[in-house]
Amino acid sequence: xxxxxxxxxxxxxxxxxxxxxxxxxxxxxxxxxxxxxxxxxxxxxxxxxxxxxxxxxxxxxxxxxxxxxxxxxxxxxxxxxxxxxxxxxxxxxxxxxxxxxxxxxxxxxxxxxxxxxxxxxxxxxxxxxxxxxxxxxxxxxxxxxxxxxxxxxxxxxxxxxxxxxxxxxxxxxxxxxxxxxxxxxxxxxxxxxxxxxxxxxxxxxxxxxxxxxxxxxxxxxxxxxxxxxxxxxxxxxxxxxxxxxxxxxxxxxxxxxxxxxxxxxxxxxxxxxxxxxxxxxxxxxxxxxxxxxxxxxxxxxxxx
Amino acid sequence: xxxxxxxxxxxxxxxxxxxxxxxxxxxxxxxxxxxxxxxxxxxxxxxxxxxxxxxxxxxxxxxxxxxxxxxxxxxxxxxxxxxxxxxxxxxxxxxxxxxxxxxxxxxxxxxxxxxxxxxxxxxxxxxxxxxxxxxxxxxxxxxxxxxxxxxxxxxxxxxxxxx
Numbered sequence: 001x002x003x004x005x006x007x008x009x010x011x012x013x014x015x016x017x018x019x020x021x022x023x024x025x026x027x028x029x030x031x032x033x034x035x036x037x038x039x040x041x042x043x044x045x046x047x048x049x050x051x052x053x054x055x056x057x058x059x060x061x062x063x064x065x066x067x068x069x070x071x072x073x074x075x076x077x078x079x080x081x082x083x084x085x086x087x088x089x090x091x092x093x094x095x096x097x098x099x100x101x102x103x104x105x106x107x108x109x110x111x112x113x114x115x116x117x118x119x120x121x122x123x124x125x126x127x128x129x130x131x132x133x134x135x136x137x138x139x140x141x142x143x144x145x146x147x148x149x150x151x152x153x154x155x156x157x158x159x160x161x162x163x164x165x166x167x168x169x170x171x172x173x174x175x176x177x178x179x180x181x182x183x184x185x186x187x188x189x190x191x192x193x194x195x196x197x198x199x200x201x202x203x204x205x206x207x208x209x210x211x212x213x214x215x216x217x218x219x220x221x222x223x224x225x226x227x228x229x230x231x232x233x234x235x236x237x238x239x240x241x242x243x244x245x246x247x248x249x250x251x252x253x254x255x256x257x258x259x260x261x262x263x264x265x266x267x268x269x270x271x272x273x274x275x276x277x278x279x280x281x282x283x284x285x286x287x288x289x290x291x292x293x294x295x296x297x298x299x300x301x302x303x304x
Numbered sequence: 305x306x307x308x309x310x311x312x313x314x315x316x317x318x319x320x321x322x323x324x325x326x327x328x329x330x331x332x333x334x335x336x337x338x339x340x341x342x343x344x345x346x347x348x349x350x351x352x353x354x355x356x357x358x359x360x361x362x363x364x365x366x367x368x369x370x371x372x373x374x375x376x377x378x379x380x381x382x383x384x385x386x387x388x389x390x391x392x393x394x395x396x397x398x399x400x401x402x403x404x405x406x407x408x409x410x411x412x413x414x415x416x417x418x419x420x421x422x423x424x425x426x427x428x429x430x431x432x433x434x435x436x437x438x439x440x441x442x443x444x445x446x447x448x449x450x451x452x453x454x455x456x457x458x459x460x461x462x463x464x465x466x467x
Contacts, residue, residue, distance in 0.1 A: 130459030142447025
């Protein structure tokens with residue numbers, strides 16, 4: 001009788017030990033949520049999914065991966081698995097990075113998978129459908145500007161304005177050493193009385209001119225002074241509210257091509273911005289008056 | 305006595321300024337966007353734009369205001385005649401603060417979802433005057449919207465037992 005009791009006691013103890021051992025071998029992972037770093041990525045940016053989960057029966061060595069589904073196309077991007085040892089309790093893990101495409105899809109949904117690192121079992125779904133959606137936010141409320149309206153009574157407002165000026169350059173033949181440019185603009189009469197024969201002047205710079213001399217001994221390269229070209233013309237009377245179109249062509253020979261048999265020389269220049277001056281008082285003004293327009297320095301290279 | 309009067313005239317001239325001409329100024333102040341969440345847009349995907357500006361000096365007569373986008377957006381810019389509360393339906397804006405409203409319609413993608421046509425769209429607000437001799441005035445520069453990805457759902461967690 002005593003022997004039986006001892007036998008059952010040992011058996012119970014063995015069963016208890018066996019149960020405890022098996023329990024310590026199995027780990028339970030509870031998925032909680034997914035966040036992203038940065039929290040609100042923009043198109044073209046790279047984002048790191050951060051998985052939050054709890055471990056029971058740790059520490060445990062885990063492999064975590066994700067699949068990102070783009071619902072609009074049905075395409076799935078599988079993230080590279082990361083591994084790590086996680087203790088019992090609440091844990092976070094930063095998964096492999098994901099680049100938001102540009103343009104961004106309207107939704108990306110992530111599912112997180114887990115398995116024992118190095119284990120042969122299939123990854124199991126830990127968190128389902130953590131989604132990022134495309135949205136719009138205010139990036140800048142803008143910069144206010146202050147405009148002082150001209151005093152019409154004082155007569156400071158010009159009657160003539162230059163409309164839609166354009167500077168077009170044309171690459172010339174490499175051996176001509178010339179630059180071609182066309183300046184187009186309109187002159188509009190905004191309502192004032194404009195005399196006939198109003199003059200306009202266009203000034204254009206053929207600047208940064210460089211000379212190349214190819215000699216039997218080698219290349220000799222040197223700078224040249226800028227060439228400033230001017231055209232002056234006049235326009236017929238412009239009725240109030242009307243405009244006239246002006247097209248001015250420049251074809252400046254900066255330096256004639258020379259081929260002496262020994263030396264070949266040619267020149268290249270940049271064409272800088274053109275200045276247009278319209279004089280409502282039939283007088284050309286050199287200064288930067290209200291009705292003068294200077295192009296931005298176009299830096300348009302020619303003959304390169 | 306004469307010298308006293310002369311002194312008085314000189315002092316009056318120096319210390320009492322003559323009434324100066326009050327120049328007319330229009331000042332852009334700010335932009336407010338009304339951006340609904342894209343996932344809750346049921347009807348037309350419009351973004352509200354409210355432009356605040358101030359007029360100083362004399363009243364100004366605006367013919368219209370417009371916005372230009374950078375980069376240019378596929379939908380044409382909406383042009384709205386002024387709708388200031390102080391002068392509804394007219395283009396006269398008295399000295400003081402005003403606002404006008406615009407709407408900016410978003411295009412829809414292949415899945416019929418509205419989207420910003422670029423990851424960043426910036427707006428310039430321009431004022432045009434009834435008197436054509438006044439040049440167009442830019443009131444606001446670079447008020448920008450941008451696309452971003454918003455977390456809508458942190459996912460549904462599961463309990464996994466690993467052997």
